[in-house]
Amino acid sequence: MPIQIEIISPEKVLVSREVDMVVMPGAEGDIAAMPERAPMMLLLRGGVVSLYENDAVTDRFFVGGGFADMTATRCTILADKAEPVSEISIDNATATLEALTEAWDKADKTDISRLDVLQDKILSVRAEIEAGSFAS
DSSP states (O other), rough: OOOOEEEEEEEEEEEEEESSEEEETTTEEEEEOOOTOEEEEEEEEEEEEEETTTTEEEEEEESEEEEEEEEEEEEEESSEEEEEEEOOOOOHHHHHHHHHHHHHHOOHHHHHHHHHHHHHHHHHHHHHHHHHHHHE
């Protein structure tokens, strides 16, 4: 019995189909969505969403964070940013990380809200670089 998966970014629906299982990067650790799972809302961290069919990974997508809504028959991922792992540019992500690191170094260390935003962006870009290694 399959589960319907949808991965939606602000730009478009990246995938909408049935799979056997979805493994996604929850804020507190990876979690699997499978048929007949108890309903759950989940905060996502930056990382790789893996789609499984016949006990094998068929597709991988990078998400920069977001939310997942899981039911017994469906998993909907609303991602801040999402793209197939095969389309990640490690060079672009590395340049972004360097710019964010420079911004961190120059940031007012008493501006906690600004530091929190920078930290979240840095962690997401690091996850994107790691995800890009799947495509290599």
